[in-house]
Amino acid sequence: MHICTVVGARPQFVKAAAVSQAFQRHGVKESIVHTGQHYDANLAQVFFDELNIPPPVVNLDVRSGTHAAQTGAALVGIERFLMKRDVDAVLVYGDTNSTLAGALAAVKLGIPVAHVEAGLRSENMLMPEEVNRIATDRIATWLFCPTHDAVERLAREGITVGVHFSGDVMLEATRQFAARAKGRVVLDTVHPATTSGFTLATIHRPVNTDTPSRLQAIFDGLARLSTPVIMPVHPRTKARLEGIRVGKNVHQVAPVSYLTMLKLVQHAHTVVTDSGGVQKEAYWLETPCVTVRDETEWRETLAGGWNQLVGANAHAIVQAVQRRPHEAQHALGDAERPASDLIAEHLLSHG
Secondary structure, three states: OEEEEEEOOHHHHHHHHHHHHHHHHHOOEEEEEEOOOOOOHHHOHHHHHHOOOOOOOEEOOOOOOOHHHHHHHHHHHHHHHHHOOOOOEEEEEOOOHHHHHHHHHHHHOOOOEEEEOOOOOOOOOOOHHHHHHHHHHHHOOEEEEOOHHHHHHHHHOOOOOOEEEOOOHHHHHHHHHHHHHHHHOOHHHOOHHHHOOOEEEEOOOHHHHOOHHHHHHHHHHHHOOOOOEEEEOOHHHHOOOOOOOOOOOEEEEOOOOHHHHHHHHHHOOEEEEOOHHHHHHHHHOOOOEEEOOOOOOOHHHHHHHOEEEOOOOHHHHHHHHHOOOOOOOOOOOOOOOOHHHHHHHHHHHHO
């Protein structure tokens, strides 16, 4: 069987690290198409190197742009690639513009689509990611859901054919690479403040970075924290910081590798983020998380206070960081067998 895997952004590289290994174990031929949606070396190439992901067959180098321009460029490039290859299925991850472009290119050529991390919803149609995931779920042949809640959501939307609970491939990657990070990563090379108690912050979603009042409120909240704040700065955020007041306790650092990020999450007092993937990593690594959004796709993480939704509210950020979880964690994305093996085996038997 020949699978074309479409990736383009950091979270997809992490998921591909688990699934590509499973493809190799099961004898599945894989061609990886990198759209180039994330093109900074610290957000792209380092993941291929560090996580032992097979090199992409092609990099479309679509880079930044409006949603239409980025999606359109990726769609054209993926279609050209698929028309020159004998591909049995196209696999896409998550909810980025690369996800939607890969799914559209495949379905218009009559190629089955496998959507890994299907069935998630924020219930916020103003999020580009929400549009991408809904559209991809509508046209996918196989929908691999990371949680039972995702399966139930699809059923409520009338989607039941081809739906499978697989568990979360990111959980596999977190378990595997967090163990590697323990002995290999020295945090004080990131910043000296990591030697004491610190808060880890990541901000990159357009709803926060493209609205100056929200971005300022988030930084105001971080500035009021009693701990140093380590913030790997996403290029999107860096481009929006002019005119934003940044507290002296907020230490901006370059984007970090996946192993380094996992170790930062492990050792942080609290994580403050608007990332879906970082919410899960914090949950699995038992670090309290404060999410500066008004909704989350990962509602299971809210149980017991392990994750708190506070929006862009400075006072609420400070209060949430001071609170600690009050219940034991519940299973999130854990299946009886590794998700990557279930996905590989299902595609082999149905492709």
